[in-house]
Amino acid sequence: MKRLNGIHLPVKKRTEDKQITPLPLPKTVRIPMLMHSGSPCVPIVSAGDHVDVGQLIGRAEASDAVPVHSSVSGTVRRIIRYELPSGQTVPCAEIETCETQLLADTCIPPVINTKQDLIDAARESGCVGLGGDGSLTFQKLSTNHPVQMLIVNGAECETRLSADGRLMLEAPEQIIGGIELVTKLLKIRETRIGVRRNRPAAIQQLLNAAANSRNITVCPLPSDYPQGAEKVLIFHTAGIAVPDGQTPEELGILVLNVSTLAFLYQYSQTGIPLVERVVTVDGDAVTKPCNLRVPIGTPVTDLLDYAACEPDRIHQLLCGGEMMGECITFRASVVKTQNGLIASNTVKTYEESACIRCGRCMNACPLSLMPVSLDKAYQQRDVNQLKALRVDLCMNCGCCTYVCTAKRPLAETIQSAKALLA
Ligand code: SF4
Numbered sequence: 001m002k003r004l005n006g007i008h009l010p011v012k013k014r015t016e017d018k019q020i021t022p023l024p025l026p027k028t029v030r031i032p033m034l035m036h037s038g039s040p041c042v043p044i045v046s047a048g049d050h051v052d053v054g055q056l057i058g059r060a061e062a063s064d065a066v067p068v069h070s071s072v073s074g075t076v077r078r079i080i081r082y083e084l085p086s087g088q089t090v091p092c093a094e095i096e097t098c099e100t101q102l103l104a105d106t107c108i109p110p111v112i113n114t115k116q117d118l119i120d121a122a123r124e125s126g127c128v129g130l131g132g133d134g135s136l137t138f139q140k141l142s143t144n145h146p147v148q149m150l151i152v153n154g155a156e157c158e159t160r161l162s163a164d165g166r167l168m169l170e171a172p173e174q175i176i177g178g179i180e181l182v183t184k185l186l187k188i189r190e191t192r193i194g195v196r197r198n199r200p201a202a203i204q205q206l207l208n209a210a211a212n213s214r215n216i217t218v219c220p221l222p223s224d225y226p227q228g229a230e231k232v233l234i235f236h237t238a239g240i241a242v243p244d245g246q247t248p249e250e251l252g253i254l255v256l257n258v259s260t261l262a263f264l265y266q267y268s269q270t271g272i273p274l275v276e277r278v279v280t281v282d283g284d285a286v287t288k289p290c291n292l293r294v295p296i297g298t299p300v301t302d303l304l305d306y307a308a309c310e311p312d313r314i315h316q317l318l319c320g321g322e323m324m325g326e327c328i329t330f331r332a333s334v335v336k337t338q339n340g341l342i343a344s345n346t347v348k349t350y351e352e353s354a355c356i357r358c359g360r361c362m363n364a365c366p367l368s369l370m371p372v373s374l375d376k377a378y379q380q381r382d383v384n385q386l387k388a389l390r391v392d393l394c395m396n397c398g399c400c401t402y403v404c405t406a407k408r409p410l411a412e413t414i415q416s417a418k419a420l421l422a
């Protein structure tokens with residue numbers, strides 16, 4: 001099969017063999033009311049309230065929101081303003097933990113017999129796309145198009161990240177349980193799981209767990225970046241090129257991440273909403289790279305302490321991977337979408353120069369865009385040309401910046417161009 005473009009990144013998976021370990025209970029958590037793409041929740045607790053694990057603390061009033069739950073037992077100290085990496089500020093519950101951790105009595109397994117039950121459960125659980133995109137899972141499940149195929153994203157193509165990889169090794173039966181739940185209720189006949197071929201142990205674990213399931217295929221993917229990008233994943237698992245202007249949904253394809261499916265399965269069994277997640281902690285400044293299971297809202301400094309990382313050695317902190325992660329500060333907390341915390345002791349800076357028209361950026365772009373022309377159109381603030389060049393399709397994967405001979409910050413410029421259009 002033809003391959004979509006992309007780039008080969010150096011392998012830096014220091015954490016691939018690090019088992020998922022629970023982080024000791026933090027003293028305080030700060031849980032923002034917006035951890036998904038959409039509208040923020042409204043806090044329904046105030047200073048002095050006692051809360052337990054899984055208790056609702058933020059109500060989803062808008063249709064593009066999912067509720068927020070407490071990740072710990074403790075006392076709400078105050079509602080503060082929390083600054084997201086985008087600069088937007090949202091309300092945030094600061095909770096001091098207590099010694100005894102108890103589940104809220106609302107945590108009971110939901111009854112899920114129909115598609116609508118599953119959609120409702122996905123919403124009530126606070127589920128979002130755990131691969132990092134923060135999409136609302138209940139919205140994806142609510143599709144009106146008949147779904148022919150479920151494509152499961154186990155690509156995890158960012159350097160250093162291995163949270164999904166560990167889950168595939170340690171709990172493949174939960175992923176398969178999630179697949180069976182979704183395919184049964186959405187009447188999906190076929191499932192394809194995409195895993196990079198340089199993860200043979202994960203592929204084998206999934207094959208073993210799926211031995212008694214029908215119509216589940218594990219598809220080994222190239223080891224290039226960005227295999228986890230939706231269009232690239234669909235192409236390399238199903239051989240389907242999603243045309244510009246069409247969505248996977250319109251083609252009868254539903255894409256969900258391995259961690260999201262495992263969570264949906266766990267929720268169907270326990271009724272415990274999304275209150276924790278696995279985070280890979282790595283980077284040049286980290287002495288003890290690890291995969292940690294942490295309550296949502298845990299200060300990132302707690303993770304750095306555990307990973308034997310001295311703050312004064314850190315020059316850059318990223319939420320997510322090295323290619324698509326967002327810069328955060330020491331005041332940040334772990335959010336639902338955070339699959340990685342990367343601490344670097346150096347920040348590479350390059351002197352950019354004029355384009356030499358080598359064409360490398362165009363060869364690298366997985367979506368066949370023309371980064372060099374987008375860059376030029378943005379410099380000229382040529383809105384019509386930006387539209388004609390389909391700037392809206394750019395997924396900010398960073399491949400063009402990575403390969404640019406002239407060290408031009410193409411991906412960043414293209415994001416500015418998208419903002420200009422918006
Ligand atoms: S950042 Fe956008 S333009 Fe650049 S390679 Fe990725 S998708 Fe293409």
Ligand code: SF4
Binds near residue numbers: 371408
């Ligand atoms: S890779 Fe850089 S130098 Fe080469 S064509 Fe693209 S923008 Fe120009």
